[in-house]
Every structure is written in structure tokens, then in C-alpha cells.
Amino acid sequence: MEYYCTESCSSRAGAESYSSSNKSSRRPREKLDVxxxxLWRxxxxxxxxxxxxxxxxxxxxxxxxxPHSYASxxxxxxxxxxxxxxxxLQMAKDPATRPAIEVRRAKASSSNQNCGNSVHSNTLSRVDAQGTAPRSRLRPIYEITISTNDKRKFLSQLTSLMSGLGLNIHEAHAFSTxxxxxxxxxxxxxxxxxxxxxxxxxxxxxxxxxxRSLSPEKHVADANRQEQNGLMHMLKHVDVDFWEIDANLLRFEKKLASGSYGDLYKGTYLSQDVAIKVFRSEHINKALQQEFTQEVFILRKIQHRNIVKFIGASMRPPRLCIVTEYMPGGSVFDFLRKQKDVLxxxxxxxxxxxxxxxxHYLHQNDIIHRDLKxxxxxxxxxxxxxxxDFGVAKIQCQSGVMTAETGTYRWMAPxxxxxxxxxxxxxxxxFGIVLWELLTGKLPYEELTPLQAAIGVVQKGLRPKITSYTHPxxxxxxxxxxxxxxxxxxxxSEIMEILNHIAKLTQE
Structure with missing residues (x-):
């Protein structure tokens, strides 16, 4: 019998914006060709x-x-x-038939067989964290396809509930329409x-x-609700005029990036070069307004040489935007990919x-970034x-712990x-993942999809491979x-001390 495998698993971007496809010699096929x-078939x-x-x-x-990854x-x-x-997908539109689920038994075998030249599988079912193929394939294998409303954080909760049902995920393909x-x-x-x-x-x-747990109607946990109420209370009692800007004075020059809920532009404000993060009006709801308010509050609170400077914000819907200093050098991610060799x-x-x-400055002010990359x-x-990008940053609660999932899978703590x-x-x-990026110039776990990487980190202790030329x-x-x-x-504070010590040693 054949072991179940899928095509071009490593080319998918999954739940985040980065993909290893630009590292691959295989170009994604055009949607029209597929x-x-x-249709012909x-x-x-x-x-x-x-x-x-x-x-x-x-x-x-x-x-x-x-997305194109679906056609691929x-x-x-x-x-x-x-x-x-x-x-x-059609059934998912109707609340009466949502979620729409298809479950079918997949073929399996006790041996690892070649799936053919056209198939390229990098699933965690094939290798463990040490690169060893698992021997046991005796458990029944199913293919599960699910369609429902696309909600933030739903995918990670979905993987958690599957684990709770005794399902071990071998492959995962996530698409959003x-x-x-x-x-x-x-x-x-x-x-x-x-x-x-x-x-x-x-x-x-x-x-x-x-x-239901992700529904806007459901009450959030007491700690989170108190935190949000306190945040709104603080914003109501500050001098809003000090940092609120007139959106009509913004001049947009070019789009720098696009995200799920907004776009980033280079522009000017009162003749100063600025970056303008604009939230799309069609996505603005109560939850997004709360996130926006929290980001503004955090940016107002912080000022440091190594944190992007906050200039102001337009707080009047539907024109919600955050204005910060413009950084002409671009992102470290893009800088690394332009290098012909390691730094x-x-x-x-x-x-x-x-x-x-x-x-160190953020943590001193009880702020957790939660999406460092x-x-x-x-x-x-x-x-x-x-x-x-403090869109998902959070002020640490007094208990010192939080439980809401956020961030980007490849960089996320287990x-x-x-x-x-x-x-x-x-x-x-x-930060450890970021340091590894700086040392190698590579995307973490680039041979895996984001979700496969996340499963590997939690279930198998997966970490990026440290190269032989790395300083001890x-x-x-x-x-x-x-x-x-x-x-x-x-x-x-300890990390700064270690890095400064290494820098001093290498200069001698």
C-alpha cells in the first residue's frame, strides 16, 4: 500500500506572510494553468x-x-x-452547515515509500527533530478538511483541539479566501x-x-477585561491633543507593505518623512479598535534609541492610522536577504x-513585544x-503570566x-531565533511550513540548526x-552583558 503524501508541502506560506518558496527552484504555477x-481532468x-x-x-x-499557494x-x-x-467553502457561508467538515481514511503503509518525482513532502511525519524517520505507522491515518469563518487565532486553537482528540498532525495546509x-x-x-x-x-x-470562544459576544477572561477597561480609562484621562494628529495633514507617497488588516506607507507629516500604518475601514470593529488603542498607548509610553519613534495617531474612525518615524534602511529581514554572504x-x-x-527597555516597562522577528x-x-510593530505587544499583567496565543509561528516560544x-x-x-537569523541569513525552519515548524517545536523540541562556524x-x-x-x-540585561563581552573579546 502507498503511504499518504501531498504535493509541494514546503511551498505553502501557511498562517503567516513568509514562505520558503523564494528559496526553491520550483516556481509556483499560475492559477489559470491549474x-x-x-477543468480538463x-x-x-x-x-x-x-x-x-x-x-x-x-x-x-x-x-x-x-491564494497562489492553493494552486501550487x-x-x-x-x-x-x-x-x-x-x-x-459554499457550506461555510451558511451558519446552519458551518463548520463544513470532510473526513476520509487515507492510505498508509509500514514502510517509507517514494511518492514519485512530482511529489515533494517535508512533513513532520517523515522525520523527527534529529532527522530520523519514525518506524511506526500503525495508527489509522485520516485526511480532514475543514471550512469555516476565517478568525484570528482559530488555526492554532484548531490544532490544539485536534491534539485533545488524540489526533497527531502529520501535515497541515491552511488557506484563507x-x-x-x-x-x-x-x-x-x-x-x-x-x-x-x-x-x-x-x-x-x-x-x-x-x-463560540472566539465570538465577539463571549466575555473575555476577567484579567483581560480589566486590563482593557483600564487601558481605555487611561486614554480617556490623558492629553489626547498632545499626540492625536489631523489625518488631512498626512501626505502618502508609496506603499511599503500590506497586512491582514491594513497597509504601511511612506509619506510626510509637516514636511517630516514618516511611516503611516493605516487600518482598512472594512476591517474596523470593536476588537480591532481595542488593539489599535493598546498599540497607541504602548507607543506613547516608550521612548528609546532602539525603538521606532512614535509621532502621532489619528483616532477617529474610519481613518485609524499610526504615524512613526520613517526608517530608510528597511527591515533587517530584507537586509539579510540582500547579502551575498553571511554577516x-x-x-x-x-x-x-x-x-x-x-x-531590555521594554521589559523594564513591563511590556512584552510578543512578535519579535x-x-x-x-x-x-x-x-x-x-x-x-507593537500591534500585538501587551503590558504584562500583575500575575506575570498570560495565556492568549499570538505572534508568528517560526519565532514563537513553545x-x-x-x-x-x-x-x-x-x-x-x-530573540534567540532572531540571533540565529542574523548569524545565518536564513528563514527559520525554511524546509517546513509555519504550522509544521510550530508542531515540531512543541512536540519534538525542534530548534534551528546551529552552524559549525558559529562563535562558541x-x-x-x-x-x-x-x-x-x-x-x-x-x-x-544578561544577554546585553554576554554580547558586549563577546564583542570586546573579538576586537582584541
């Missing part, structure tokens, strides 16, 4: 629906509403899967033998509970010291590195991925930053 191949198979008037337009619309994952052998995906729906495909090993229909029923019940050790240390100084580190005209209580030491773990003291620093036990990770 659409044509699928369905008609060749004699699928009656494929000849129905209007079907061609519907199929093309299906591909257009999904499809092949003529999966033509009938496309019909199933189309049907589930342009009109706000999700299409998630998982290949899982089940801890016990059960019928696909029974598994489907159990999943539907758990997902409905999960969706000189002195440059790595200078950048790392800048970041550790900024993070090279893409959120910007450089000024003198290549001074400054921490940016306790955050696993929905366990966490504190400021989650930022230290992320930096290798030691990486390992202590990546400790599973957060209490074993250093404070940023």
Missing part, C-alpha cells in the same frame, strides 16, 4: 457537474478567491478534491480506531465550542546588541536597529504555541535562549 488542468473523468452551464466561471472564481498544492490527480473544497473563509487540510494519525463519521461529529462539536561577526553583534537594548526590526540611515501561561521570557526565545559563546547563548523552561532563559 484551473485549466483541473474533471471532464475527462466524466464528472457531470463539470459540464453544467456556468461551472467554468464558478471554478475559476474558486481559484481566484484562494493542486494537481490533476486532486481534481475531485477541488470539487470537495469548493463545496465545503479573500472573502473571509478558511480552508484547512490536515493529515492526522488517530490514537484509536474509529469511523470517519464519528470523527467528523466529534470534530464538529469541538470546533463549534472553539468558535561579519561584528555586524551580527552590533545588531544583536541594539535589539537587546531595546528589549527580523521583519519587525527596522534600520535607520546609520544602520541603527530599532524595534517596531509555551505560547501550546497555549500555556507565559511571561516576558517568551520574547527571549524569539554565541552557540551557548542560543541554547540558553531556547530552553524549554522559560525560567532557565536569561534576562535581556
Amino acid at each position: 484551473y485549466s488542468s483541473i 474533471l471532464r475527462e473523468l466524466g464528472v457531470e457537474e463539470a459540464w453544467r452551464p456556468g461551472f467554468e466561471d464558478e471554478l475559476l472564481a474558486h481559484f481566484r478567491r484562494l 498544492d493542486m494537481s490533476v490527480e486532486k481534481a475531485e478534491d477541488v470539487l470537495m473544497h469548493k463545496r465545503l 479573500e472573502d473571509g473563509y478558511s480552508l484547512d487540510v490536515f493529515v492526522v494519525a488517530c490514537s484509536k480506531e474509529q469511523e470517519a463519521e464519528e470523527l467528523k461529529t466529534n470534530l464538529a462539536m469541538e470546533i463549534q465550542k472553539c468558535e 561579519h561577526l561584528s555586524t551580527v553583534l552590533r545588531f544583536a546588541i541594539d535589539v537587546s537594548k531595546g528589549m 527580523a521583519a519587525n526590526l527596522l534600520m535607520d540611515e546609520n544602520n541603527v536597529v530599532k524595534i517596531a 509555551e505560547v504555541i501550546g497555549h500555556k501561561p507565559y511571561n516576558h521570557k517568551a520574547d527571549v526565545f524569539s 559563546a554565541l552557540e551557548q547563548l542560543l541554547n540558553i535562549c531556547w530552553q524549554l523552561d522559560p525560567s532557565m532563559r536569561p534576562e535581556f
Whole structure:
């Protein structure tokens, strides 16, 4: 029998904006090419629906509403899967049939067989953290496809509830449509033998509970609610005129980046070059306004050489925007990818010291960044590195721990991925990943999708591979930053001391 495998698993961007596709020699196929191949195959198979008037337009619309990574994952052998995906997405629009779930038994074998030259699988089911293929494939394997409303944090909760049902995720493919729906495909090993229909029923019940927990109508935990109320109270009692700006005085020059809920522009404000983060009006709701308010409050609170300077904000919907100093050097992420070779050790240390100084200042002010990565580190005209993007930053509560998942999978601490209580030491773990980025110039776990990387970090203790040319003291620093036990990770004051000591030694 054949072991179940999927195509171009490593090319998918998953739940975040970064992908290893630009590292691959294989170019993603155009949606139109895939659409044509699928249409031809369905008609060749004699699928009656494929000849129905209007079907061609519907199929093309299906591909257009999904990202390019979806087309890359499809092949003529999966033509009938496309019909199933189309049907589930249609069902997801109706609350009565949402979530829409399809569960089917996948083929499995006790041996690791070649899936063919056209198939490239980097799933965690094939290798463990040490690169060893697991021997046991005796548990029943299922393919689960789920479509529902696309909600923030839902994907990570979905993986957690699967674990709670005794499902070990081997592969994960996550797609979001342009009109706000999700299409998630998982290949899982089940801890016990059960019928696909029974598994489907159990999943539907758990997902409905999960969706209710993410509903805007549901009350948040007392600590979070008190924190939000306190934040709004503080903003009402500050001199708003001091930092609120007139959006009509902003001049937009060019778009620098786009995100899920807004866009970043280069522009000017009162003849000063600035970066303008604009939230799209169609996404503005109560939850987003609270996040926006929190980001403004945090930016107002902080001022440091290694943190992007806050200039002002427009707080009047529908024109919500945050204005900060413009950083002409761009992001460290982009800077690393322009280099033909790895950075000189002195440059790595200078950048790392800048970041550790900024993070030490944040932690001194009880602020956890929660999304520290090279893409959120910007450089000024003198290549001074400054921490940016406080969209998910949070003021640490008095108990010292939090439980809400946030951040970006490749950089996220295991306790955050696993929905366990966490504190400021989650930022230290992320800093370790950033330091590794500076040393290698590579994307963390680039051979895996983001979700596969997250599963590896939690379940297998996966960490980026430290190269042989890494300075021994930096290798030691990486390992202590990546400790599973957060209490074993250093404070940023210690990290600054270590980095400065290494810098001094290498100059002698």
C-alpha cells in the first residue's frame, strides 16, 4: 500500500506572510494553468457537474478567491478534491452547515515509500527533530478538511483541539479566501480506531465550542477585561491633543507593505518623512479598535534609541492610522536577504546588541513585544536597529503570566504555541531565533511550513540548526535562549552583558 503524501508541502506560506518558496527552484504555477488542468481532468473523468452551464466561471472564481499557494498544492490527480473544497467553502457561508467538515481514511503503509518525482513532502511525519524517520505507522491515518469563518487565532486553537482528540498532525495546509473563509487540510494519525463519521461529529462539536470562544459576544477572561477597561480609562484621562494628529495633514507617497488588516506607507507629516500604518475601514470593529488603542498607548509610553519613534495617531474612525518615524534602511529581514554572504561577526553583534537594548527597555516597562522577528526590526540611515510593530505587544499583567496565543509561528516560544501561561521570557526565545537569523541569513525552519515548524517545536523540541562556524559563546547563548523552561532563559540585561563581552573579546 502507498503511504499518504501531498504535493509541494514546503511551498505553502501557511498562517503567516513568509514562505520558503523564494528559496526553491520550483516556481509556483499560475492559477489559470491549474484551473485549466483541473477543468480538463474533471471532464475527462466524466464528472457531470463539470459540464453544467456556468461551472467554468464558478471554478475559476474558486481559484481566484484562494491564494497562489492553493494552486501550487493542486494537481490533476486532486481534481475531485477541488470539487470537495469548493463545496465545503459554499457550506461555510451558511451558519446552519458551518463548520463544513470532510473526513476520509487515507492510505498508509509500514514502510517509507517514494511518492514519485512530482511529489515533494517535508512533513513532520517523515522525520523527527534529529532527522530520523519514525518506524511506526500503525495508527489509522485520516485526511480532514475543514471550512469555516476565517478568525484570528482559530488555526492554532484548531490544532490544539485536534491534539485533545488524540489526533497527531502529520501535515497541515491552511488557506484563507479573500472573502473571509478558511480552508484547512490536515493529515492526522488517530490514537484509536474509529469511523470517519464519528470523527467528523466529534470534530464538529469541538470546533463549534472553539468558535463560540472566539465570538465577539463571549466575555473575555476577567484579567483581560480589566486590563482593557483600564487601558481605555487611561486614554480617556490623558492629553489626547498632545499626540492625536489631523489625518488631512498626512501626505502618502508609496506603499511599503500590506497586512491582514491594513497597509504601511511612506509619506510626510509637516514636511517630516514618516511611516503611516493605516487600518482598512472594512476591517474596523470593536476588537480591532481595542488593539489599535493598546498599540497607541504602548507607543506613547516608550521612548528609546532602539525603538521606532512614535509621532502621532489619528483616532477617529474610519481613518485609524499610526504615524512613526520613517526608517530608510528597511527591515533587517530584507537586509539579510540582500547579502551575498553571511554577516561579519561584528555586524551580527552590533545588531544583536541594539535589539537587546531595546528589549531590555521594554521589559523594564513591563511590556512584552510578543512578535519579535527580523521583519519587525527596522534600520535607520546609520544602520541603527530599532524595534517596531507593537500591534500585538501587551503590558504584562500583575500575575506575570498570560495565556492568549499570538505572534508568528517560526519565532514563537513553545509555551505560547501550546497555549500555556507565559511571561516576558517568551520574547527571549524569539530573540534567540532572531540571533540565529542574523548569524545565518536564513528563514527559520525554511524546509517546513509555519504550522509544521510550530508542531515540531512543541512536540519534538525542534530548534534551528546551529552552524559549525558559529562563535562558541554565541552557540551557548542560543541554547540558553531556547530552553524549554522559560525560567532557565536569561534576562535581556544578561544577554546585553554576554554580547558586549563577546564583542570586546573579538576586537582584541
